[in-house]
Structures are given as structure tokens and as C-alpha cells.
Amino acid sequence: MFICRRLLQLGTLSALLAGCSTTAPTAPNPLAAQPAAASGNAPIRIGPSTPTPGSELPDDAPATLTATGALRPEVRSFVEELAAERQLPLNPMVKALESSRYNATVSRLIAPSAPGKKIWRSWLTYRSRFVEPKRIGWGVDFYNENRDLLNQAAQRFGVPAPIIASIIGVETLYGRNMGNFRVLDALATLAFDYPDPNKPERATMFRGQLADFLTLVMKDKLELETRGSYAGAIGMPQFMPTSVMHYAVDGDDNGHIDLTNNTQDAIMSVGSFLAQHGWQRGLPVFAPVALPSDPTALVDGGLEPKQSWATLSAAGARLQPGASTTGWGSQPLGVVDLVEEARGTAQYRVGTPNFFALTKYNRSYFYATSVADLASEIEARVSR
Numbered sequence: 001m002f003i004c005r006r007l008l009q010l011g012t013l014s015a016l017l018a019g020c021s022t023t024a025p026t027a028p029n030p031l032a033a034q035p036a037a038a039s040g041n042a043p044i045r046i047g048p049s050t051p052t053p054g055s056e057l058p059d060d061a062p063a064t065l066t067a068t069g070a071l072r073p074e075v076r077s078f079v080e081e082l083a084a085e086r087q088l089p090l091n092p093m094v095k096a097l098e099s100s101r102y103n104a105t106v107s108r109l110i111a112p113s114a115p116g117k118k119i120w121r122s123w124l125t126y127r128s129r130f131v132e133p134k135r136i137g138w139g140v141d142f143y144n145e146n147r148d149l150l151n152q153a154a155q156r157f158g159v160p161a162p163i164i165a166s167i168i169g170v171e172t173l174y175g176r177n178m179g180n181f182r183v184l185d186a187l188a189t190l191a192f193d194y195p196d197p198n199k200p201e202r203a204t205m206f207r208g209q210l211a212d213f214l215t216l217v218m219k220d221k222l223e224l225e226t227r228g229s230y231a232g233a234i235g236m237p238q239f240m241p242t243s244v245m246h247y248a249v250d251g252d253d254n255g256h257i258d259l260t261n262n263t264q265d266a267i268m269s270v271g272s273f274l275a276q277h278g279w280q281r282g283l284p285v286f287a288p289v290a291l292p293s294d295p296t297a298l299v300d301g302g303l304e305p306k307q308s309w310a311t312l313s314a315a316g317a318r319l320q321p322g323a324s325t326t327g328w329g330s331q332p333l334g335v336v337d338l339v340e341e342a343r344g345t346a347q348y349r350v351g352t353p354n355f356f357a358l359t360k361y362n363r364s365y366f367y368a369t370s371v372a373d374l375a376s377e378i379e380a381r382v383s384r
Helices: 074-087 091-096 104-110 123-130 133-145 147-159 161-172 183-192 201-216 241-247 263-276 309-314 353-359 365-383
Strands: 333-342 347-350
Touching: 074 091, 074 201, 091 201, 104 123, 104 183, 123 333, 123 365, 133 161, 133 365, 147 161, 147 263, 161 263, 161 365, 183 201, 183 241, 201 241, 241 263, 309 365, 333 353, 347 353, 353 365
Parallel strands: none
Antiparallel strands: 333 347
């Protein structure tokens, strides 16, 4: 999750391809749960600085081979360096890469929008796509069917059960829409033929994801034929391979992590991700605060809370009727703007550190607020 993007489909791409905290993607991000800085295996940074435009390749062509059937030089360098750095077997990874196919649909879906086309951000439009009757109803069903697992995750990681259910609902409709792209093909396409040659850093990022995917395969933690989103995100929570490596949990202790078919692994992994990105047990997502009539100057657009309750109250913020500062009053806070660009208006809320933990899943205020609102709707309807 570190960049910002355009339109997505199955899991979340907004924040990973463009880096703006309040930019609202029209769907969640297929690069979801991507750590800003992986804590272990750094991305492999080799090969040409400018990737070959993928549009020059026909669909289903070999993604990594020359016309003679040998690995492309940059691919050979990549896999040899990966094998040496991580002490992985070279030949199986070579065979895996030889089997990868270029996917023109992947390239098209992730390509930049047409230049000059203005996309107006609308909080109300975005929210209506995720906080809507069908997703709420399915969320109640998912919660009731997995109540014990969700409560176990809440106890273990401190993340409320409705929040975990909501993320899985926003990402994949509770597992109904996890993507059917071969992850190896998607990552190889984007690693070695990224469609925008002016963004070599994105090809580098996808090479890091491909390196982690191959590492997981070589260690028998993922199958080579794993399917996922067009950007390589996997399973119910749409984890990128790097996040699978660092945050996924073997929820049922069977020695294998399966985010696609094992609901327990998926639920525990979402809790693990949020807990490791700053979620605090017992803290609300939003502080019960009424802001002054024009709080624009209080918004910094960042992904970390930097203000205090004392600062906000001095600027005219007040507690909502019946509310207190218990539990959150000493925490850093941030004013969140939920904009209607075409109208020049916005809604405002005050986020606690837990709101900003949600933005580590997808770097969008719209996304994090939709997750919180959907969770509230599910919680209000679950059977007691």
C-alpha cells in the first residue's frame, strides 16, 4: 500500500500507485496490504531503469523469454540475484519464470489514465459503492457465520470483529471476488513490461513483489498457480506477496497459510496487519468531536495523526453531546476531509490512530472511512 492509482477492480490499487492520502479510488486497491517498507527482504533492484513498454507484446506471449527461448537478460539477472541473496534454488525459479505469460489485460488495467482527463473525487459516490444494502447484508451473514473466528482475532490482535469483516467485505465481497489472474503472470508482466516507461519505480516495486512471490513458492507457502487480482493481490484480504510474507497468519496452525480458501487464516491475517500498523485496542476510529464551521485549515492531508485535542479545542472544536475524552483525549489526532470536488464541499471527521492504521491498508481517506462506516452498519445489525 504505498502509492495511489486510478480505477480498480478486485481488491485495491488506489494508494499503491500514486501516493496521495485523500485521493479516492473508485474501488479498493489490488495492491492492498502492501507495506510501505518491507521489514525483511528488500525489493530486488536490478535490470534496466526503463522497462520495455508492455503494449509491444501480444497477449499470452512468454513474459520473460527472448525469441530464442532463453530468459531475457534482465530476467536472468533478476533470478540469479534473487537465488543468491535469499539462498533459494535457481533452477526451479528459472522454470517458473519460463512458464510465465504476458497478460495484456493486466497491462491495460494498470496503465495510467488518459492525460488531461479530470476525475472528480466524490465521497458520497465512493461510499455508496461499499456501504450499501447488499454488502451490509452479506457482511452480517459473514459475521454470524464466522463469529467465533472474528472474536478470536479481536481478542488476539485488539481489532474489533466488525472492522475485520468490513475490510474483507470491501476488498472481495467476503471472498466472492478474489480475482482469477495467475499471480505469476500478472507480476511478471508488471515487473518486466510495466506499461508506463516513465514510471520505472513501479516496475521496481513489482519486481520486489515477484521476488517475494517466488520466495514464498520456493518455501512451499504459496502455490505457483495461485490466482489473484490483476496486480497480484491474493485471497480474501487481497494481500500482496510482501504482505503475505510479513503479516499473514496461519490461523488454524496447520503449517500452511491459505488466504483464498481458509477463512480463519484470512481473518487472523487482517487482524495481524492492522495490529502491526498501529491499531490500538479499545480506541475508536473517530473521536466524538464537533469541528468548527470551517475546519479546512486543520486538514494536513497526511497519513499520520499530528494534532492534539488541546490544539483542536483551541481552534473551536467541541465534544459532541454526552461524549468525553476518555480513551482518546491524549492520543494524536488528525482532521479528515471527505471531499465533493465538483461541488467544492467536504465532510469532516476527526481520526484517531486507529483511523490512520486503516489508511496503511489503502492510503485513502475514502477507503478507511468506508471500512469504518461499513463496520458500524454490520455491528448494528448482527444477531446478539
